Amino acid sequence: MSDPVVVCEGLTHVYLRGTPFESVALRGVDLVVRRGECLGLVGPTGSGKSTLVQHFNGLLRPTEGRVWVDGVEIRPGTALVREVRRKVGLLFQYPEHQLFEATVFDDVAFGPRNLGLDPEEVQERVRESLQWVGLDPDRFGPRSPFSLSGGEMRRVAIAGVLAMRPQVLVLDEPTAGLDPEGRREILSRVRELHRKARLTVVLISHSMDDVARLCQRVVVLHRGQVFLDAPVREAFAQADRLRSIGLDVPRATDVLLRLKAAGLPVRCDRLTVEEVCEEIVRVLQGNQRWSSSEA
Amino acid sequence: MELLRSLTIGQYVPRASPVHRLDPRTKILATTVLVVVVFLVRDFRGLGVFAAFLAAAVALSQVPAGFALRGLRPIWFLLLLTLVLQVFFGGSSGGTVLWRLGPFAATREGLVQGLFVTARLVLLVVSTSLLTFTTSPVELADGMERLLNPFRRLGVPAHELAMMMTIALRFIPTLVEETEKIMKAQMARGADLDTGGPLRRARALVPILVPLFVSAFRRADELAVAMEARGYRGGEGRTRMKQLRYRAQDLWAGLVVLGASALVLWSGRI
Numbered sequence: 245m246s247d248p249v250v251v252c253e254g255l256t257h258v259y260l261r262g263t264p265f266e267s268v269a270l271r272g273v274d275l276v277v278r279r280g281e282c283l284g285l286v287g288p289t290g291s292g293k294s295t296l297v298q299h300f301n302g303l304l305r306p307t308e309g310r311v312w313v314d315g316v317e318i319r320p321g322t323a324l325v326r327e328v329r330r331k332v333g334l335l336f337q338y339p340e341h342q343l344f345e346a347t348v349f350d351d352v353a354f355g356p357r358n359l360g361l362d363p364e365e366v367q368e369r370v371r372e373s374l375q376w377v378g379l380d381p382d383r384f385g386p387r388s389p390f391s392l393s394g395g396e397m398r399r400v401a402i403a404g405v406l407a408m409r410p411q412v413l414v415l416d417e418p419t420a421g422l423d424p425e426g427r428r429e430i431l432s433r434v435r436e437l438h439r440k441a442r443l444t445v446v447l448i449s450h451s452m453d454d455v456a457r458l459c460q461r462v463v464v465l466h467r468g469q470v471f472l473d474a475p476v477r478e479a480f481a482q483a484d485r486l487r488s489i490g491l492d493v494p495r496a497t498d499v500l501l502r503l504k505a506a507g508l509p510v511r512c513d514r515l516t517v518e519e520v521c522e523e524i525v526r527v528l529q530g531n532q533r534w535s536s537s538e539a
Numbered sequence: 540m541e542l543l544r545s546l547t548i549g550q551y552v553p554r555a556s557p558v559h560r561l562d563p564r565t566k567i568l569a570t571t572v573l574v575v576v577v578f579l580v581r582d583f584r585g586l587g588v589f590a591a592f593l594a595a596a597v598a599l600s601q602v603p604a605g606f607a608l609r610g611l612r613p614i615w616f617l618l619l620l621t622l623v624l625q626v627f628f629g630g631s632s633g634g635t636v637l638w639r640l641g642p643f644a645a646t647r648e649g650l651v652q653g654l655f656v657t658a659r660l661v662l663l664v665v666s667t668s669l670l671t672f673t674t675s676p677v678e679l680a681d682g683m684e685r686l687l688n689p690f691r692r693l694g695v696p697a698h699e700l701a702m703m704m705t706i707a708l709r710f711i712p713t714l715v716e717e718t719e720k721i722m723k724a725q726m727a728r729g730a731d732l733d734t735g736g737p738l739r740r741a742r743a744l745v746p747i748l749v750p751l752f753v754s755a756f757r758r759a760d761e762l763a764v765a766m767e768a769r770g771y772r773g774g775e776g777r778t779r780m781k782q783l784r785y786r787a788q789d790l791w792a793g794l795v796v797l798g799a800s801a802l803v804l805w806s807g808r809i
């Protein structure tokens with residue numbers, strides 16, 4: 245559980261260096277992603293989340309600092325980069341915009357074919373990946389990806405990354421722009437991949453509810469630096485710090501914070517609706533007992 | 540990957556310089572004059588004066604010099620080719636031979652001619668990029684529209700041309716960004732964009748071009764709907780938020796450009 249898969253050390257990235265448009269996106273980021281964990285990566289808009297994860301598979305090269313994946317340092321331009329891209333599957337924001345093939349099957353097969361696998365293996369991987377994202381390969385395989393709904397297209401795109409059989413799955417805002425049903429569907433698929441397929445997951449999200457529900461650890465980026473790196477309960481217990489940089493806490497936690505502000509002795513490190521209900525019941529019962537023994 | 544972004548032609552560099560503050564029409568006309576002049580120059584002395592004037596204009600515009608020269612990067616090959624061709628074939632057949640390469644002879648006259656033509660191209664590119672560095676796309680289009688307006692009666696669709704140009708310029712960075720993103724996304728799926736023969740490389744473009752076209756059409760559609768939703772019906776009777784107005788500085792700038800041009804053309808005759 246604890247051996248590192250991705251390690252960043254002093255990672256700095258400067259875009260368009262030496263031009264009037266130069267911008268420093270990351271400054272000295274130290275980060276470890278451990279095998280088997282689900283890590284939430286959050287931060288205000290422009291804090292460098294997307295930039296950071298593109299270093300995980302060598303799409304961007306560090307201006308300064310170093311990145312290791314599975315114990316091997318990434319040096320862009322070497323054959324190793326291909327190996328790394330296979331290990332770390334990266335799903336971009338709005339991934340449905342990258343679909344291009346005539347059929348869903350071919351699109352998902354794009355990755356495995358690039359790996360040079362034989363047709364039976366490709367076929368098997370495509371079927372498996374489509375099943376993981378909850379799309380029936382027989383029904384959806386022959387359809388055009390452009391005839392699908394937004395949520396379905398996104399699931400096809402996820403399948404396209406899964407077909408590479410990565411060890412680490414990085415998802416950049418996988419639920420942005422979807423309706424609640426679509427969000428739930430994607431999130432439960434991701435949870436399943438994490439729990440059952442034992443994938444290491446890095447989830448970038450603006451929804452603290454999603455992060456609270458899925459992740460064990462949270463890293464907060466702010467202006468290109470690590471602002472907070474803590475287990476999810478500890479992280480969300482620091483509501484004031486998070487709010488100071490324009491972030492929020494899960495809605496359920498917010499309820500407890502308000503109750504506490506109103507004078508109820510609740511503990512605020514609860515994240516889901518169920519946990520919060522239990523906590524409220526516990527406190528109310530405690531109160532009752534306390535007041536009845538008083539009487 | 541950031542290669543695409545090093546294309547600086549057509550890129551606006553926001554600054555508060557006197558050049559930026561000029562009326563776009565002044566700048567468009569001045570650039571036109573400079574382009575004509577650079578083709579009329581006949582000798583190195585004239586080119587020298589031109590280069591000095593251009594350097595002063597770049598300095599005044601507060602655009603970093605290195606950045607101004609970056610526009611040459613995409614055409615360095617063209618420049619080199621021009622130079623080489625001129626060195627070997629530029630001089631008339633009876634020139635002083637410097638050295639031989641098989642049946643070809645490099646002549647002194649060819650070398651001189653080559654340097655001249657290359658310098659002229661460099662100055663041409665830098666002068667025109669100075670226009671786009673210091674003029675935002677919207678200003679540029681406004682200026683064009685106003686300058687073309689008198690030709691409307693001859694059937695020149697001034698407003699439509701300007702609108703097309705604004706939209707094209709506005710979407711270049713967006714398309715570059717989009718291309719970059721799609722390339723990355725396909726590379727993350729193991730796409731190999733830079734190995735293999737020409738056929739393989741051409742095939743490797745399909746996964747990039749298809750999504751790019753799809754998104755370009757989607758954007759065009761959205762833009763059309765957004766424009767119509769806000770009542771756009773073409774140029775007839777449209778008013779503007781920012782009115783273009785010639786000011787004293789435009790007169791001065793015009794005089795300076797004309798003076799410099801005269802100096803450039805005249806310097807060779809003494």
Ligand SMILES: Nc1ncnc2c1ncn2[C@@H]1O[C@H](COP(=O)(O)OP(=O)(O)OP(=O)(O)O)[C@@H](O)[C@H]1O
Pocket residue numbers: 259260267268269287288289290291292293294295296
């Ligand atoms: N290709 C690029 N060229 C230049 N600057 C960039 C580029 N991509 C990002 N930036 C800049 O780097 C900074 C970090 O951007 P990044 O996309 O990593 O942020 P983010 O945390 O993913 O934001 P969001 O939540 O909006 O997706 C921003 O200031 C952005 O303007």
Ligand SMILES: [Mg+2]
Pocket residue numbers: 293294295337416
């Ligand atoms: Mg992002």
